[in-house]
Amino acid sequence: MLRRILAVTMRDLRSGMRDAMIPYILIAPLLVAVLFKLFVPGVGSTVINVAMPETAEPAFAEYVERYGEVELLEDRDAIVKRVQAMDDLFGIVPKADGGYELIAAGDELTGTVEMVQSVLSSWQNPDLEPPVELKISDMGWELSPLARFGTNFLVVFMSVFGGMIVMLNLVEEKQYNTMAAINVSAIRRWEYVLGKALPGLILPILHAFAVLVIMGFTEVDYLQVAVVAFAIALISMIIGFVVGVYQSEPIGAVASMKILFLPIMASVFGAIFLPEKWQPVLYWSPFYWAYRSVDDIVLQQAAWSDIWLHNLIIIAITALVFALMHKRIKQGMRA
Amino acid sequence: MIDVRNLSYSYSHNKSYAIRDISFEVGEGEVFALLGPSGAGKSTTQGILTGLLPIQTGEGEVAGFDLRHMSRDLFNSIGVSFEQSNVYGKLTALENLAFYRKLFDVETEDPMELLKMVGLDHVANKRAGDYSKGMKHRLTFARSMINKPKLWFLDEPTTGLDPTIAGQIKDIVLKRKQEGTTILLTTHNMFLADQLSDKVGFIVDGELKLIDTPRNLKLKYGQRLVQVDYYQDGELVSETLSLAEAGEKHRLSEIVAAGNIETMHSREATLEEIFIKVTGRELVYNEAD
Numbered sequence: 001m002l003r004r005i006l007a008v009t010m011r012d013l014r015s016g017m018r019d020a021m022i023p024y025i026l027i028a029p030l031l032v033a034v035l036f037k038l039f040v041p042g043v044g045s046t047v048i049n050v051a052m053p054e055t056a057e058p059a060f061a062e063y064v065e066r067y068g069e070v071e072l073l074e075d076r077d078a079i080v081k082r083v084q085a086m087d088d089l090f091g092i093v094p095k096a097d098g099g100y101e102l103i104a105a106g107d108e109l110t111g112t113v114e115m116v117q118s119v120l121s122s123w124q125n126p127d128l129e130p131p132v133e134l135k136i137s138d139m140g141w142e143l144s145p146l147a148r149f150g151t152n153f154l155v156v157f158m159s160v161f162g163g164m165i166v167m168l169n170l171v172e173e174k175q176y177n178t179m180a181a182i183n184v185s186a187i188r189r190w191e192y193v194l195g196k197a198l199p200g201l202i203l204p205i206l207h208a209f210a211v212l213v214i215m216g217f218t219e220v221d222y223l224q225v226a227v228v229a230f231a232i233a234l235i236s237m238i239i240g241f242v243v244g245v246y247q248s249e250p251i252g253a254v255a256s257m258k259i260l261f262l263p264i265m266a267s268v269f270g271a272i273f274l275p276e277k278w279q280p281v282l283y284w285s286p287f288y289w290a291y292r293s294v295d296d297i298v299l300q301q302a303a304w305s306d307i308w309l310h311n312l313i314i315i316a317i318t319a320l321v322f323a324l325m326h327k328r329i330k331q332g333m334r335a
Numbered sequence: 336m337i338d339v340r341n342l343s344y345s346y347s348h349n350k351s352y353a354i355r356d357i358s359f360e361v362g363e364g365e366v367f368a369l370l371g372p373s374g375a376g377k378s379t380t381q382g383i384l385t386g387l388l389p390i391q392t393g394e395g396e397v398a399g400f401d402l403r404h405m406s407r408d409l410f411n412s413i414g415v416s417f418e419q420s421n422v423y424g425k426l427t428a429l430e431n432l433a434f435y436r437k438l439f440d441v442e443t444e445d446p447m448e449l450l451k452m453v454g455l456d457h458v459a460n461k462r463a464g465d466y467s468k469g470m471k472h473r474l475t476f477a478r479s480m481i482n483k484p485k486l487w488f489l490d491e492p493t494t495g496l497d498p499t500i501a502g503q504i505k506d507i508v509l510k511r512k513q514e515g516t517t518i519l520l521t522t523h524n525m526f527l528a529d530q531l532s533d534k535v536g537f538i539v540d541g542e543l544k545l546i547d548t549p550r551n552l553k554l555k556y557g558q559r560l561v562q563v564d565y566y567q568d569g570e571l572v573s574e575t576l577s578l579a580e581a582g583e584k585h586r587l588s589e590i591v592a593a594g595n596i597e598t599m600h601s602r603e604a605t606l607e608e609i610f611i612k613v614t615g616r617e618l619v620y621n622e623a624d
């Protein structure tokens with residue numbers, strides 16, 4: 001049983017490495033990540049970004065500067081405006097009573113508010129220990145929005161390549177008409193399907209890892225990444241099957257695989273740019289849920305319960321797609 | 336080994352049948368040849384028997400398995416050679432066979448031995464995609480033997496091969512037959528059918544017209560043929576006439592009366608002639624096949 005499954009997988013790998021397309025699909029995503037990495041600006045080591053009025057005490061500004069980047073702005077209004085922009089930035093405005101007003105947009109990363117607060121309180125109480133913790137967590141938070149969203153997008157997008165490999169291997173069977181020979185051998189249908197699917201399930205996980213490593217996210221929970229990548233690989237793989245069993249020519253097949261691009265783009269960009277109340281319009285998309293999981297993972301604030309919930313939704317949608325498509329797949333595999 | 340009753344099949348699921356009401360039996364160790372012109376429904380019949388086409392109307396049993404409840408285990412004991420070769424072009428011949436043998440639960444043949452048998456051992460490590468048509472066909476044929484099938488389906492095993500190689504293939508089939516393999520042979524090559532088969536079935540337009548042994552057929556339609564070559568308006572004309580039919584007998588006496596005969600001899604009918612006589616149809620050889 002296992003022997004037959006692996007025979008199918010190994011045959012696909014061997015045959016796949018003999019033309020240009022599959023090796024290209026294997027490395028293209030990594031090249032994209034490397035290129036992307038080159039263009040992501042300011043992956044510095046800023047812990048926190050703070051805006052304060054030009055009138056603030058220079059010594060205070062200097063003190064905060066030790067922990068982060070300080071921008072001096074004209075007045076409180078300018079600061080509020082700045083805080084509302086997309087990146088993570090806090091406003092600190094000295095109050096008349098000697099205290100400080102902390103302005104946050106509410107969408108900051110978990111923990112950063114506490115950081116700012118501890119910086120403030122250590123300034124106000126010089127006797128307190130300096131906020132040591134801050135220094136330690138320094139590493140993980142070198143996050144520009146572009147790096148965050150771009151990386152998440154790439155991780156979700158990687159699943160397409162797994163589906164493409166599955167598809168191309170099926171196209172090869174159609175091209176050479178070998179499905180008939182498979183159908184008169186003793187291999188079970190499910191063994192064959194699993195053998196064909198295996199690269200499409202494993203590859204997106206490896207690709208996701210590689211993207212994260214290239215982008216410098218070495219501290220995220222890779223097990224969580226694997227679990228999410230696996231779930232979206234499933235749906236891409238099914239699409240790979242649907243397309244693959246009806247195409248006998250690789251270029252056309254790859255072109256048909258583009259049907260996946262639109263939902264993925266829509267899901268990712270929707271998740272990033274749509275306001276909270278509009279997000280439900282994306283709930284149908286497994287890629288949306290995957291994106292949300294990956295976003296949490298990248299921010300190192302993913303709870304396993306959320307990951308499982310999102311995955312459950314992804315798998316339910318996948319099951320539905322499979323239920324709709326399995327007749328078509330089965331028919332396509334007949335000959 | 337094979338027992339089918341009233342098989343009909345329509346590709347378009349309507350009244351246009353590719354085969355209609357086909358019934359026959361093939362006993363263990365027998366070689367049964369399905370003979371018929373192109374488009375008669377030979378491959379369709381084989382497709383149903385090997386589970387590649389879903390059974391529509393009719394009943395049947397193949398190697399002990401009901402066609403309506405086929406199990407994958409059936410495929411451990413049957414081998415299928417396709418009329419159109421289908422091998423992985425990006426793999427070598429050896430790799431093709433090495434992969435395929437892993438798909439079975441039963442003991443399999445050594446791939447190199449098989450390649451030797453069909454004369455491909457010297458190109459065993461060449462990619463099948465670079466093979467000629469005939470070489471691919473031989474590889475497809477060799478692959479069908481890999482699980483040492485008890486029941487062997489051969490769809491046009493020699494079509495498109497040069498005579499020497501066709502002869503080798505025929506010898507392999509003969510040898511397997513002597514070893515007790517049951518064979519369903521599909522062909523429009525009457526010589527092959529004549530030499531290999533215990534029984535032949537004539538199939539035309541999807542209908543099985545007749546089943547008998549080649550010997551019986553010859554006895555029945557045989558010794559009554561007369562081939563006569565004669566001159567008509569200065570040209571040599573050849574006619575084969577059956578003495579069994581009044582019209583043709585009359586025609587022969589006309590030719591004899593005219594007196595311009597070059598040669599005249601009676602001979603045994605070939606299967607091909609019998610086919611034409613029985614079905615009223617020519618077995619058209621299609622060079623492209």
Ligand SMILES: Nc1ncnc2c1ncn2[C@@H]1O[C@H](COP(=O)(O)OP(=O)(O)OP(=O)(O)O)[C@@H](O)[C@H]1O
Nearest residue numbers: 346353371372373374375376377378379380418523
């Ligand atoms: N896949 C298909 N779809 C629709 N019709 C088909 C298909 N395959 C065969 N047919 C039709 O079914 C009939 C029988 O075809 P089949 O291939 O069984 O003939 P055959 O006897 O094997 O011919 P040949 O000697 O050319 O191989 C033909 O009329 C053919 O056009």
Ligand SMILES: [Mg+2]
Nearest residue numbers: 377378379418
């Ligand atoms: Mg045929």
